[in-house]
Amino acid sequence: MYDNLQHPIFSIIKELAETTNTECYVIGGYVRDYIMKRPFKNDVDIVVVGSGIEFATLLGDRLHTKVAVYKNFGTAMLVYEGLNVEFVGARRESYRANSRKPIVEDGTLSDDQNRRDFTINAMAFSLNKADYGTLVDPFDGVQDLEQRVIRTPLDPIETFSDDPLRMMRAIRFATQLNFKITIDAIKAISDTKER
Incomplete structure (x- = not known):
């Protein structure tokens, strides 16, 4: 049914997201490559509406696996059954004209998709119980893939x-x-x- 989310980590994230009342989404290259039917890579990016580091830490505890935390970047990563899973909190970014360092604020999935580089990398699959596996594509990334x-x-x-x-x-x-x-x-x- 959800052949886009067959790796067991996705259902585990869904369960933890439900338990913690947290929104989680697979975003970026995994989604793009799945839609393009490109070979599966061993890494996936998860955007969390809230703290990606806290969510990854809870997940690591549940899975009894080590979590690498990169506080400077606001990310965390764990490896589960051969898959590198990186977590980041949804965020909004703004830049000063004379700087490449963003001003980062907590945000929504929509905010996070807005800050992505290209429409084909802004697509997301929901990992939430209510709409698990649903594609969130506000910028017509699928159409851009087709074209x-x-x-x-x-x-x-x-x-x-x-x-x-x-x-x-x-x-x-x-x-x-x-x-x-x-x-x-x-x-x-x-x-x-x-x-």
């Missing part, structure tokens, strides 16, 4: 100004996946190249 385009969730000038490394990621994804970068994004890369 084979690299597009940013927000204005590309804002996206690339916030994090110039995303310009290189756009080129990398376009070449790896044989996708086209949207004209707006190409123009934004040119306009923000000095950032």
Whole structure:
């Protein structure tokens, strides 16, 4: 039924999320690659509405497994049955014009999806009991996969100004996946190249 979430870690996260009244979602590359029917990699990103570190710590206790905490990045990681699972709290980011270091605030799933680099990486699968396995795709990432385009969730000038490394990621994804970068994004890369 939920063939997108067959690894046992997903149902374990769902149970803990229900017990702790926490929203959790698989986000990013796992979702993109599943939809594209690309080979499964051994890592997955989980966004938690709340503290990703606290949730990962609780999960590690339940699984009797070590959790690596990266406080500077607000993330935690554990390994379960060969799968690297990284947890991060949903967040909203803003940037000053002269800095690449974001101002980070707690946020919602929507806030977290807004800060993602590309629509194809902003898609999420719910790990919550009420809608387990449901795709959350506010920026039409599936359509962009079908049309084979690299597009940013927000204005590309804002996206690339916030994090110039995303310009290189756009080129990398376009070449790896044989996708086209949207004209707006190409123009934004040119306009923000000095950032």
